[in-house]
Amino acid sequence: MIRIGLTGSIGMGKSTVLEMFADFGAATWNADDAVHRLYEQGGAAVPFIEKEFPDAVKDGAVDRAALAKLVLGDDGAVKKLEAIVHPLVGEDREAFLAAAEKAGVDLAVLDIPLLYENGAEKFFDATIVVSTPADVQKKRVLGRPGMSEEKFEAILKLQMPDAEKRQRADYIIDTGLPLDGTRGQVDAAYADILRKFSKA
Numbered sequence: 001m002i003r004i005g006l007t008g009s010i011g012m013g014k015s016t017v018l019e020m021f022a023d024f025g026a027a028t029w030n031a032d033d034a035v036h037r038l039y040e041q042g043g044a045a046v047p048f049i050e051k052e053f054p055d056a057v058k059d060g061a062v063d064r065a066a067l068a069k070l071v072l073g074d075d076g077a078v079k080k081l082e083a084i085v086h087p088l089v090g091e092d093r094e095a096f097l098a099a100a101e102k103a104g105v106d107l108a109v110l111d112i113p114l115l116y117e118n119g120a121e122k123f124f125d126a127t128i129v130v131s132t133p134a135d136v137q138k139k140r141v142l143g144r145p146g147m148s149e150e151k152f153e154a155i156l157k158l159q160m161p162d163a164e165k166r167q168r169a170d171y172i173i174d175t176g177l178p179l180d181g182t183r184g185q186v187d188a189a190y191a192d193i194l195r196k197f198s199k200a
Contacts, residue, residue: 008130013175
């Protein structure tokens, strides 16, 4: 099975590109969706986060907005949260890969926001960076509910600059284009990946 890591900074359009890969037939996994599962009622992360950040848990689930207020801008708090969440997300990812392998999937694309920051690129056959001009990115992010310039800047500080990600990427998908243009790039990348990495 071909394993592709997809990444990009906040607001770049990773989820949209991941959906396009799914439309072309790839098995897909999204780190943010895994976090949502871990944070919901009964989620594996809830008791650990409640112990470390009691004000972030309401009605048996993690309140992401409350948690963000507690940790953003506090490096120590971010590290504590990562120590809880990253191993659990890793377990979810490995379960997905095992199921995809068992199902005989040809291509799996995994959306991992901090792919390069965490040195995870070595686990993939190739990497894709989703990118868009900075002004488009900012407009998208500030249009999200509960987002502020301060929060946006704090998130950006945790992420590798877009230019550096682009340099490291095997493929770059530009989402600053109309959707058809982005879809055409995904189609081309999908075909090239299958051509390069499929077993003869």
